[in-house]
Amino acid sequence: KDNTILAYPEDVPSNLPVFTMDYPRIQIPFEITLWMLLASFAKIGFHVYHKITIWVPESCLLISIGLIVGAIMHSVLEEPPAVLSSNVFFLYMLPPIVLDSGYFMPTRLFFENVGTVMWFAVVGTLWNSIGIGVSLFAICHIEAFGVQDINLQENLLFAAIISAVDPVAVLSVFEDISVNEQLYIVVFGECLFSDAVTVVLYSMFTFVAEMEVVEPEDVFLGVARFLVVGLGGMGFGVLFGFVAAFTTRFTSKVREIEPLLIFMFSYLAYLVAELFAISSIMAIVCCALTMKYYVEENVSQRSSTTIRHVVKMLGSISETLIFFFLGVVTITTEHEWNWGYILFTLLFTFLWRGLGVLVLTLIINPFRTIPFNMKDQFGLAYGGLRGAISFALAFTLPDSIGRKQLFITATIAVILFTVFLQGISIRPLIELINVRRTNRDVETINVEIHSRLMEHTMAGIEDLCGQWSHFYWKDKFMKFNNRILRRILIRDSRAESSIVALYKKLELQNAMEILDTVSGDISAAPSLKESTNPKKTFMAEDLKNMHDLLSKNMYKIRQRTVAFTSKHALPNDDQPREILIRRHANIRRSLRHGSFQSTIPRSQKYFSLPTGQNLGSKYPSVRRRYAGKLLKLNLQTQF
C-alpha cells in the first residue's frame, strides 16, 4: 500500500469500509505458520504409504519436498523468506532439537558408555575437523582449482562445519532393527556432543579466521578455551537442572505450570550459557539429563506426558523446518560450484571419517568390556551422516568470509550426498552384514531381580578386593542420591526400587490380559437380582476389589522413559491409557449382560506354592473351585 502523502487531498471515503485487507501486518507470523503447516502435511503424507518410510529416511523425504517447493518458488521468481539468520537459528531453532535429544537420551546406557561416547564425540570431531581442514588447505594450493585465496583458518572453519554429524536417519534404522545397545548409544551420544564440539570450534574458528596472524600461544589459548567452554557448560547445566528439580517440589498445587517450568529452566540454561559464550548445547543437555530423573517423580502424570509430547514436538518441528529449508535453498540460491573443491571435500569427509573410526576404536577397545568389532565399526563409520546443523552453520557464516557461497554449496552437496546415498543404503547394508543385535524383550521380574543381585554382588566383591571400579562408584552415587539428593529434590521421597516399579508394571499388564480373555462378562447384576447363589455375590465383591486395586495402582505407575526412542516418534505410551479404556468398556458391557463364560485365562494356571497356601490373597481359597475361575491369583496383588 502506498504511504505517499498526496499533494491533493483525495476524496475521503464517506462510508465505513466493509471489507479490507492488511497483509503486511500479519505477514511474518502468517508465513511462518504456513511453512510449519506445509512441513507437517509433508510428514503426514509420508506415513500414508508405510513402505516408503522403511526404505527412505524421513530427512530425505523432507529435503525432496523442500526441493519441489523450491523449484516452484524459483519458477515464479519468489525469494524464500530470509528468516534463517544466525540469531534465529542459534536462539530459536537449535535449542528444541538439542533438548529433544538430551531429554530422551537413555541415561543408564549413556553413563555406562560415557567414556567411549565422549571419546568419539570430542576427539573424533577434532580429528575430522583438523584432518579435513588441513587436507583441503593442501589441495587449495593446486592452481587448477582456482581456490588459492582460501587460507588455513577458513579451511579449518569449513571443516569444522561439515564435521558435525547428524545421524538422524541412521538412528531410526538402528532402532528399527534393534542394533546392539553399545553401538546405538555411541552413535546417539556422538551426534549430540559432536554438535556441541562443532559449535565451539565454529565460534573459535570464526574468530580466528578474522585474525591476520595466528600465534602459537593462540593455539594454547584455544585448547584452554575449549576446556572452559565444555566443563562450564556442564556445570551450568547441572546447576539449572537441580534448581528446576527443586522448584518442582513445590508445584503440587499449581500443576498447570509444571511443563512451563521445565522449558523455561532449560531455555534459561541455554541462554545463560550463550551469555558467557560457553557451550550452550552442553548446558541444555546436562540440564535435561539432571532434571529428568527428579522432575518425573515430582510432577503429575499428565504434566509428565505433556512435557514429553511438547519436547518431541518442538524438536521435530525445528528439525523439519531446517531440512525443508535446505531443500528450498538448494534450488533458489545462486551456487558457486567448484568441481575440484567439492569433490575433494566429499572424498576427504569419507576418508577421514573412516580413518577416524578405525584409529579411535583401536585405541579405546582395550578399555571397553565389549569391544567394537569390525561390523560395529562399519556401522559407526557409515552412519556419519551430515545434516541440519551443518547446513545452518554454513548458511549463517559471516559475510566477511570471502568464499561463503562456495562453502554453502559444498555443505549442501555433502549433506545431500550423505543423506540420500548413505541414508537409503544403510538399512540393507546393516542387515546384510548382520550387525550384532540386542534382545530387548528382557522385561521379566527374574531378570530384573538378578540384574540387581549381580550389581550388589559385584559391588560387594569389589569392596572385598579393595579394587574399585565402576560398580563401586555407581553404588556410591546411588547411596548419595538416595540419602541426600532425593530428600532435597523430591517431594515424596520414598526410595523406590526398580524391581518394584517393574513388578507393578507387569502386574498391570497381566490385569490387562485377564480383562481381554474374560471379554468383559463380569456380572455385577446379581446384586440387584437377589440371587441366593453364593458364587454370584462373590463376583460382585471381587469386582469391587478389582476396581479398587486397579484404580489405586493405575495412577501410580510412572511410565519410565523407555530406552530406545526414535527421533521422529514418541515412545509408546499406550499401556496405562489402554487399560483404562478397556476396563470401562468391560464394566459397561457387563452391566448389560447377565451371563458369563467360563474361560480359564492362561495366566491362571500356575501355582508355585505348597498346596493349601495362597498368595496372600484376600479371598478365601474356595474361589479356586469356581466354575469360571475369574479374577485370578495375580489380581489380588497387594501393594
Next chain:
Amino acid sequence: MGATQTHSEYQYENMVGKTGFSTEQIKNLHMRFQQLCGNEKTLRKEHLENIPTLADNPIKTEIIKAFFDKRNQHNNELGSYEEIGFEEFLMVMSHFRPPSIKTSAEEKAAMRKRKVRFLFNMHDTDGDGKITLEEYRKIVEGLLSESESIGQEVARAIADAAMLEVASTNVPNMGPDDFYEGITLEHFEQILKDLEMESRMYVRFLDMNTANLRCGK
C-alpha cells in the same frame, strides 16, 4: 625368603592354569588376602564381616557365605568350610573374571555357565539343587531391604510373582493344582538366558600394585 619365594611362585603358576588369572593379578589378590587375614594364615567369616564398606551391602551375608561354600570350588562337594585358604579365595574370585578380546566362544559359554552356577548357589542355601519359594523370598527381601518403605508383603509378592514367571516359562502345561517344587539349575539358566552376564558380571582385576594408591581399606 628364598625358599618361600619359589614355593609361592610354583603355586602361582598352578593357579594361573586353574583360574585364568595372570601372575600379577594373583600376586595382588594374595596381598589383599593376607591383609584381610590379619595375622593368621586362613580366612574366616569374621574377617570378611569386618570390612566396613561391605556393611552397607544388602546381600552381604550371602556374598560372604559364597566364599565359604564348597560348591563354588567345583569339587562336587557340598556344605561349607569354616575357614578358607588362598586357593579357595582365588577360585571364588575367578568367577568374576571378565572376558577379553581373545576369549573364544566356547570359553565364553563356559564362563557364563560358571557365573549362572554361582548365582544359583547363592540362592540355594540348603544345597538340594532347587531354589524353593522360601529361599527366593529371602533373597528378594534382602535386596529390597535398602528401600525402607517397602514392606515385607510386597517383597513376598514379588518373589511369588517371580516364581510364577519361572514356572510358566519352563513348565507350560501345568495343571491348575500342580505343585511346582522349585527352580532347578536348568530352569534357572533358561530364565536368565537373555541377561548378558558375561558383559555385566565381572570385576576389573588390576594388574598393577594398588597398595599405595588405595585410600583406606
